[in-house]
Amino acid sequence: MKKQTVLITDAARSQDEQYRSRQIRYVTMMGARAACVILGAILVSVHPPLLGLWLIFCAAGMVFLPWAAVLIANDRPARSKEERAAAAAERDYEQAVLAQHAAEPEPVEYLTIDGEHWVSEHDRKT
Template identity: 65%
Template sequence: MKKHPERPVLITDAARSQDDQLRGRQIRYVSMMSVRAACLILGGILISAKVPLLPLWLSLCALGMVLLPWMAVLIANDRPPKTKEERAADAAAREDMRRTLIQPPPEPTHVTIDAEIVEEGPRRAG
């Protein structure tokens, strides 16, 4: 009799699909912008309630309203960090590009251009 239930076996190390990544970024963006809207509403409530330390609370709300859109856009446009394999592939591609740029250009092939010599006759005035 086993004491521990069997753990699922990891069958792939595949990254999340692009659609899943996009969905996660959209959720983070909407949640951050919702917090921004909450800061705006909270600021209005604080002004009408005239709470103690009002300037401190209003400055925190204003800071949230200013910084959250900027952070939300940065986070929404961010992609997951590259794996070791992706970094290695990028490094190999850069090395291949560097090698092709460093190699001397191939020797030019000499091209002979055939041309017919046309003798002109006397020009007519006219």
């Protein structure tokens, strides 16, 4: 009997797993595009009823599937509810810190450099 593994962490999937799943989605969608090309060629040679409508569907698949495949393949997985809550809490904390520092301006000391040569007290006596 096969043992079931138990997930004991709520960590996100590894980058390699995410990349592999995006690759599979991309190849699947591009395979569907190739199927649209082949189906369009078969339909043209067979001349079924409503040929124009079928060719429009095939052309739409050939045009829109590559665009959608690239968008989906480059998209990262959605963040979980806990990740969104943690990000919002971090953003709120950063805004509170920035607001606190903006409310209490620190005095700024500027360095003024004079064009004339400075002579120290020690140089004047000698």
